[in-house]
Amino acid sequence: MQTFNQGAPETKANGGREGPEALNELMTAFDAFREANDERMSQIEKRMSADVLSGDKVERIAKAMDEQEKRLERLVLKGMRPPAGGGTETAxxxxxxxxxxxxxxxxxxxxxxxxxxxxxxxxxxxxxxxxxxxxxxxxxxxxxxxxxxxxxxxxxxxxxxxxxxxxxxxxVNGAQTGWVGQADARPQTNAPQLAxxxxxxxxxxxxxxxxxxxxxxxxxxxxxxxxxxxxxxxxxxxxxxxxxxxxxxxxxxxxxxxxxxxxxxxxxxxxxxxxxxxxxxxxxxxxxxxxxxxxxxxxxxxxxxxxxxxRRTQSAVRKLKDGDGNYLWAPPTAVGARATLMGFPVVExxxxxxxxxxxxxxxxxxxxxxxxxxxxxxxxxxxxxxxxxxxxxxxxxxxxxxxxxxxxxxxxxxxxx
Incomplete structure (x- = not known):
């Protein structure tokens, strides 16, 4: 079982490496989530129900992933902030x-x-x-x-x-248009209806x-x-x-x-x-x-x-798979990027x-x-x-x-x- 750190401190002591580290922790958490959820699904298929501990484990890891995503968002916003003494100046x-x-x-x-x-x-x-x-x-x-x-x-x-x-x-309906031949008469089109x-x-x-x-x-x-x-x-x-x-x-x-x-x-x-x-x-x-x-x-x-x-809907969507067993939801691939669902960005x-x-x-x-x-x-x-x-x-x-x-x-x- 892969482990991940849910509560890494938010400092710049790592020489600017905190963003990539947070992203790596999110990817590790997603690997753990897939493993735990696959185990839960296997139990459902075999026994028509999942072990309570397995369900709790999946939910616990899902919450940890939420925290990692929020941490990434905070880091992106933190990186946008100017220095304490900075400011916009004239030429x-x-x-x-x-x-x-x-x-x-x-x-x-x-x-x-x-x-x-x-x-x-x-x-x-x-x-x-x-x-x-x-x-x-x-x-x-x-x-x-x-x-x-x-x-x-x-x-x-x-x-x-x-x-x-x-x-x-x-x-509302747009201007009327039509095809005509080179020598054909051009009938007058109706004016568009505007709202x-x-x-x-x-x-x-x-x-x-x-x-x-x-x-x-x-x-x-x-x-x-x-x-x-x-x-x-x-x-x-x-x-x-x-x-x-x-x-x-x-x-x-x-x-x-x-x-x-x-x-x-x-x-x-x-x-x-x-x-x-x-x-x-x-x-x-x-x-x-x-x-x-x-x-x-x-x-x-x-x-x-x-x-x-x-976030609660996203938590449910994270567990969905396609016919080949691949998860439809994927974590962000870079700091500042969004998670994706079937290849499209997910906005929370x-x-x-x-x-x-x-x-x-x-x-x-x-x-x-x-x-x-x-x-x-x-x-x-x-x-x-x-x-x-x-x-x-x-x-x-x-x-x-x-x-x-x-x-x-x-x-x-x-x-x-």
């Missing part, structure tokens, strides 16, 4: 005027220079609720971190706008706190600190809203749109493929259901498609439903064309040194919207007969 080696003014505001509450800059720019993004827009460097840092930790944002299309609502027209998709942006906020000692420390990179403090709060809220949001004061999640069987697909609904069994896969045909889901997509969408599911979104009767627990599609995330330009920070003395609060807000932009670009697997 002359000095911080931009906006960044210098913003740092003076964050560290000491000096808002004179920021007010002058924003009055000079006559920014329409500054509201009556107070606060100041962060410099482009800080906004870029926040966006970069969110793309790494927010699962749907990482695979969806992202568009930045300056207005409160993005309106996107699309052709409009609307993506309003909603306010998302976080309120990190700092001590005066931290703000006085010149070695602390303000851009990185604010980005690090708000990333998890923003990512958690976004991750849920992009999947299950109802569109009221939050983005509309792709799981809240109407669904219809793929055989009766119509624009405005998301197509579904059934497994053939309520609350699970049809015995001996799990791979067939996944293949049906994959090929429900048109070829143009399959090229960049991904599976989206939560915790807000996806668990496998159950009638639930649509797995999504598959080209999310870059399927789902659109709309960011309104400008992240605002309001410094509050009074409400939680001796700490200084930073009320940080950004406006985000989202919704489906191409209903044909993804399908859902329905665990129903």
């Amino acid at each position: 002359g080696g000095e911080p931009s005027e906006h960044r210098s003014a913003f740092e003076a505001y964050v560290r000491g509450g000096d808002e004179t220079r920021l007010r002058r800059l924003e009055e000079k720019a006559m920014s329409g993004l500054v509201g009556a609720d107070g606060g100041f827009l962060v410099p482009a460097e800080t906004e870029t840092e926040i966006g970069r971190r969110l793309a790494a930790v927010s699962p749907i944002r990482g695979i969806a299309s992202v568009r930045t706008v300056s207005s409160a609502v993005l309106r996107k027209p699309f052709a 409009e998709l609307s993506f309003p942006t909603m306010e998302l906020y976080a309120m990190p706190a700092a001590t005066n000692a931290l703000l006085d420390d010149a070695a602390v990179n303000i851009d990185a600190w604010i980005g690090e403090e708000v990333e998890q709060a923003f990512a958690a809220q976004e991750g849920t809203a992009f999947v299950t949001g109802d569109g009221v004061s939050k983005p509309k999640g792709f799981m809240t749109y109407p669904t219809v069987a793929e055989t009766a697909f119509a624009w405005g609904s998301v197509g579904t493929v059934s497994t053939g069994a309520n609350g699970g896969f049809l015995a001996g045909a799990a791979g067939d259901a996944l293949i049906d889901l994959i090929y429900a997509l048109k070829a143009g969408y399959r090229q960049n498609a991904s599976f989206v599911m939560n 979104a915790e807000a996806m439903p668990d496998i159950g009767a009638g639930t649509k627990a797995i999504a598959f599609g080209d999310f870059g064309r399927f789902y659109l995330v709309v960011d309104r330009q400008g992240v605002r920070v309001l410094r509050d040194p009074y409400s939680a003395k001796p700490y200084v609060l930073f009320y940080t807000t950004k406006r985000v919207g989202g919704g489906i932009q191409d209903f044909d670009a993804a399908k859902l697997l329905n665990f129903a007969a």
Whole structure:
């Protein structure tokens, strides 16, 4: 039996080797998982039931694999972080005027220079609720971190706008076309029927706190600190809203749109493929259901498609095999890469439903064309040194919207007969 370390420390003492070591531990854990699960399946075939200890062993190793995957994700994000004293500078080696003014505001509450800059720019993004827009460097840092930790944002299309609502027209039937001979008359075609998709942006906020000692420390990179403090709060809220949001004061999640069987697909609904069994896969045909889901997509969408599911569904999918006994799920092949299912990347979104009767627990599609995330330009920070003395609060807000932009670009697997 191969062994693996579930709790290796996260330090850089290994000279930058921690990422490959974590990947090796995940691969070793998967080998142990296959061995334990094969033993469990063998017991089921021989005795029509598995030993309780074998089942517990498989689940224990599966949880360890989850921890290793999360550790790899943390290491990738950790590698993205700039040095403590780093920061974006101008071509002359000095911080931009906006960044210098913003740092003076964050560290000491000096808002004179920021007010002058924003009055000079006559920014329409500054509201009556107070606060100041962060410099482009800080906004870029926040966006970069969110793309790494927010699962749907990482695979969806992202568009930045300056207005409160993005309106996107699309052709319902498309322009009429036809073949004609060289000398044939060209009949006039009908004008396309146009409709409009609307993506309003909603306010998302976080309120990190700092001590005066931290703000006085010149070695602390303000851009990185604010980005690090708000990333998890923003990512958690976004991750849920992009999947299950109802569109009221939050983005509309792709799981809240109407669904219809793929055989009766119509624009405005998301197509579904059934497994053939309520609350699970049809015995001996799990791979067939996944293949049906994959090929429900048109070829143009399959090229960049991904599976989206939560960790409990992924745990169940890890145990599936094809007719030759090969596992359908495979661990990532490199640091920063994703696990794959039947050759397609697997994205873990915790807000996806668990496998159950009638639930649509797995999504598959080209999310870059399927789902659109709309960011309104400008992240605002309001410094509050009074409400939680001796700490200084930073009320940080950004406006985000989202919704489906191409209903044909993804399908859902329905665990129903």
